[in-house]
Structure formats: C-alpha cells, structure tokens
Amino acid sequence: MNRFTLSVSAAIGRVTESALGPYQSAVIRIGFSATWLLFLLREFPHREELYGPDGPWSWELARQLIDNNGAFTALMWSDGRGWFEAVYALAVLAGALLLVGWRTRTMSVLFMVGVLSLQNRSVFMGDGGDNVLHLMSIYLVFTRCGRVWSLDARRTRRADEARARGERFTDRVGPALWAVLGFALVTVTAAGRLDGDWTIPALLWAAWVAQGLWWAVGRSAKSAEPRILLDVIGNVLHNGALVVIMAEACLIYATAGWYKIQGSRWQDGTAVYYPLHLDYFSPWPALGDLLSSSGTMVMLVTYGTVIVQVAFPFTLFNRRVKNVLLAVMMTEHAAIALVLGLPFFSLAMIATDAVFLPTPFLHRLGGWALRARDLVLSRAPRKDAPRPQAPESPEPTHVGFPA
Template sequence: MTTRQVWRLGNERVHLSVRGAGETLRGLTLRPLAPYSAAALRIGLAGLFTVHLLRELPHAGRLWGPDSPFTAALFAETMRTRGWDGAFGWWYGLLATDSVAVFYGWYTIALAVGVLYALGWHTRLMAVLFVFVVVAFYFRGCMANSGWALLSLLFANYLVFCASGRHWSLDARRRARRAGSGGRPPWGDETEELRRRAVTFLHNAGLGVIALQVMVVYTSAAMYKIRGVSWREGTAIHYAMLSDDFSTFPELSAWIVSHGTFAAFLAYATVFSQLFFAALVFNRRLKYAVLVVMLATHVGIGVLMALPLFSAITVVGDLVFLPTTFWLAAARFVRVWRAAPGEGAAGPAPRAGVEPGVEA
C-alpha cells in the first residue's frame, strides 16, 4: 500500500468518525432517552422524601427545628466556620429558626411540594421548588446526614434538567386532553423546534449524569471494600451480622452467621456486582441480571442493616438503566393482569417510545 493510499484511508476513517459523532449528537437533541425512567425517578424520589418527612413529623422539631440540640445559633456559627454564609446563606439556614410557627410552616410547604412533584403537577416548577426544600433540609441536618440524604440531594438537582413529567403525571394527562386542539405555539415553528431540541438535550444530559452518579457510587464502594481484609477474605458480612447495630432481625442474622459459606458468597457477590456494574449494565443480555442482583443487595441492606431509606434511594437510582421497552412491557402485563377473565388487555400496546396523546 502506497503512502497516498494510507493517507486516503486515514482521511476516510476520520470523516466517518466525525460523521458518526455528529449523528450521535444530533440524535441526543431529537429523541429523549428513557422518559418513563425519568418519571419513575421523579415519583420515587419525591415519594421517599415525602414519606420521610411524614415519618419524622413527631420528631421534626428535634431533628431540624427549634428543639434541636444543634440550635440556630450553633448553626449560624457552623455556617460562618464552613464558609456557607455567602449569597445563599439565607437559603441554607432556612429551617434554622427559633420560631415553631415558622419552622412548621416551611415543613408544611415541603410536604406539599413533595406531593405535587410526585403527582407531576407543573413538574418544571415543582422540580425547582423540590430542590429548594431538599437543600434546606440537607444543610439543616448537616451534622447527622447519611448516604440517603446525599443521594436525594444529588438526584433532585439532576432531575431539574430532565423532562420527568411527560409520563405518569398530571401534566401528561392535561397535554393528552389538549392534544386534539391542534394549537400552534405563539413564538413560531422554528423557535418551537429549537426549544424542543434544547429540552431534549438537557433531558438526556440529566439522565446521563444520574447514570454516571450511580456507577460512581457502586464502583467507589467496591474499590473501598476490596481495601479491607474482611471483604477480601469473605468475612465482612459475617462480622456485620454479629454487631448489635445491624440486628434488625436477630434470628435471621444468627442464621446467616451460622452459615459461613453463604455469608462469604454474599460478600463476594456484593463486591463483584458493584465492581463490574458499570460494564455489565449496558449489556442487553446481562443488564437485568445485574440489576436483579443489585436489587437483592439493597433489599438485604434495608432489611438486615436497618437502612431502608438508603436502600430505597439506590433502588430508585437504578431505575435510570431500565429502557422504555421494559416499562411498556410492564404496563402491558399490568393491563392483562387487571383485565377481567375473558376480556384480555385493553387495546393494543403503544409502540416503544410513543404514548398516545403525550408529547414525545
């Protein structure tokens, strides 16, 4: 092969690569990825936050309010020490008040925002307000936050950019009713197309960041585990079950301790599933297998180690990897299951990525 032929071959490959990258970028502005997963993330995150606030309502004043040992004065001093008293200091210290009426007023607003966001009522506005209240609670509880609080804060911020109200929301139902009107946007077709592309790109970018965050959590957790001798020897779960802090069901913990081989299998399965999660979750054949393993892991953590909120928020994060075909198949299964005997499913299933009456 001559030098000229090598040069031509190289140029052709470069042009093909650039063209492929351009087509991929164009696709990210035309087709929203996993809109059902975005809706599931919205419902799961807002639902968990609302349930958390309702569960802690009898203790809210001591956890975040005027009765807390971490008083408003101590919080203000902590803000100055950590450099939080800048332009957003009023926001971070929103719940740091000695007034019972003010605190429970904000608490009621937070509950209302969580419910409306889960229902998908004016989703764009509720997404911003939801971040507003989540940040306020996160900073007020900065001395006792857990992994659940951090992940809920991160997911809430990322979901602001996602079009999570296109399905399973009051907004979607309202758009479906207006679908037959055929109205045109007041700002023109070209501006509308530009808006749609920008919204689609931000939606895909937000879901991509959520997926990246989940993979970082699992990979970093696995790397941290393999540094410990007990995880490498397979005895980590055995010793964890011996701790009184993780004895939600002492009989079940004792059974696991008495079966050393099973405990070692659980330990190694946890480490390897987390370590190779990022590589396996994009494989069509292994995607559901690794997600089922992670689901079992989270259920085990929630039940055996009394960490239900952390387990639940990680399960919600895993939903970002489920494709539209999965949700459509699940919806079809529910329709068949709910149908009366002999009636069958209610109508044909919609095509993947398309829901009648809902803007794509």
C-alpha cells in the same frame, strides 16, 4: 471521514431532537419523590428533633456551619417554629406533587429546595441515602421527567385532543404559579436571604426565567424556530442530566467496590458479619443470626457484593449482563432494607439503579400498573390497555408551561 461525519451528525440529532429515556426519567422521578415523601411522613412525629428547633444540632450551630460552607437552606431564614413547620409542609407537598407528576418543572425545583433546606439544616441526620437524594434532587431539575406516567402527560394529551377539535387550550394555572413563585423569589432576594454560595440561587433564577421564556415564546412567536430552539435546549439539558445520573451511579458502585477490595474487613468477611449483630442494624435479630450462622452465606454475600459493585460499570457494554447484575443489585438493596433496617437508603439506591432499566420492561411495568389500577377500582382489566407514549414532536402542541 464521511462515515464518521454522518455518525456524529446522527448522534447530535438524536441528542437534540428528543428527550431520551422518558420512562427511565419518570421512574427515577417517582422513586426519589416517593423515598423522600415516605421519609418525611415516617419522621413527622420526630421532625422537630431531626431538623427543627428541638434538635441537638441547634440553629446557632447550623448557622455557624453554613456561614463557613455557604450551603443553601431556607430554614436559616428564620429560627421560628412556624417557619420550620411551613418549610416542612412545603417539602411534603412538593414531594407528593412531584410523585404524581403535577407541574413537574416547578415541583422539581421546589422538591430540590425542600431536600436541601432540611438536609443542610442538620447535616448529621442520614444513613447514606440522603447523600444520593441530595445530588439527585439537583439533577432532576434539568430533566423532563413528566412526559409519561404523570398528570402533566395527561394534561398534554387533553390539550392535543382539544387542538385536534379546533379548540384553544389555554393554561392559566402555570402562569399564576409562575407569578407567585416569582414574587417569592424576588422578595427573598431583595431581603438578602440568598447570600452565600451563588449556585442554588442562580439555578432558581434560571429555572424561573426559563419557564417564563417558554410560555412567552409559545404564546407570541409567529414562527416555529424559537419554540424549536427552546425545545432543543431542553432536550440537551435533559439528556445531559441523564448521563450525569448514570455516571453518578457508576461512580458510587465503582468507588465502593474498589475501597472494599482494599479493606481487610471485606477480605475476611467481618464487614458483613458484625453489622448483623449490632442492635442498631438488627430490626430482626433472629434473621441476622440465621444469616451469620453460615460461613458460606457470609462469604457469598461478602465477595458477591464486591464483585457486583466492581463489575457493574463495565457491564454497561453488554445489555444482557447489565440487566442480570442490575436485578442482583436491586435484590441486594431490598435485602439490606429488610435485614439491616435501612429502607430509605435502599429505596434511594434502587431509584438510582432504575435509570438503567430497559424500556421494554418499563412498558410491561406500565401495563401491570394499569391492570392493578383497574382491579383496585373494580373495573374489568383491559387486556389491550394502551401504553402511555412519550411525545415525539419537538414542537409544543399548546400554549403553556412545559412538562
């Protein structure tokens, strides 16, 4: 009993004392924001047909659907072309700033608003990756995904250096941004624009209040206990969100694999063969013909896909096998992007898989990125480039908004 109690206490301490997986959360932040940003930029010339006033799914049809399902979208606040352009620009800006890790707590909320606003406006625009992005944009709000590989991490290091020199580091941008967004939130709430399902409005208000509370406690608390309590809550939410993301990935693969087993199309190989000959999924017809010309290749792809998807959730208990299957699945998604012309679906799934990447590999990946940056900037590559370390102290080191 004592051993069990000690194990439970150690597990609780591990979950509450630190935000686990800082590199994994940074990778999924970069992956999903890059996927969304690239999609918005590629479709920029067609944005009005996809999500705007010129689309076949008109504003009136979207209004009728949203009145029934209560989905959140800022594009339903006005049917004007100017408002649509403003929301689209906000989605692009939030995706870019989240990608570089600037004010990640705030940008993750705006990123979610942009994703939900566009996707819920035109629900038939997507290739499957939009569903994953839809869910992950909500989960990212709960993560502390800017602790490494971000501008927030650099700002934190500079604050620590200033504190070590005995200087005071005051964050003025964070409170100003909080005040502006708070005014906007109060305005749309008073105007009745957040009517309908309460989930997203409640999340917006909770995030805004939490940001203000963090800043107020960090600025005025005389003791460390309130700051530690808020940090523990943040760590629990972050770690819980990572678990949900992992469970979501396992659920996606498990359900896909088991449904494939039940279908005759995946038993006889036609589920792989036919898409290779459809014009919609054939950006490189010669490549599709080459792959489908070999019955052995079609059989290996068909049964290999099913086996990997069904087996992956069970391989989490063995790190080596998990890493092998993880590499296979990422390679498979890259092949889907190339052969079937579904780049954004593949990028979304690769970003989801990245939550399972081992930390030592991510350390090496960070080192490679630093060397590549040095080469691009015509610097001498640093052989012993320091690895960006995630903060280990549960206490904030400066007065400001959290990363």
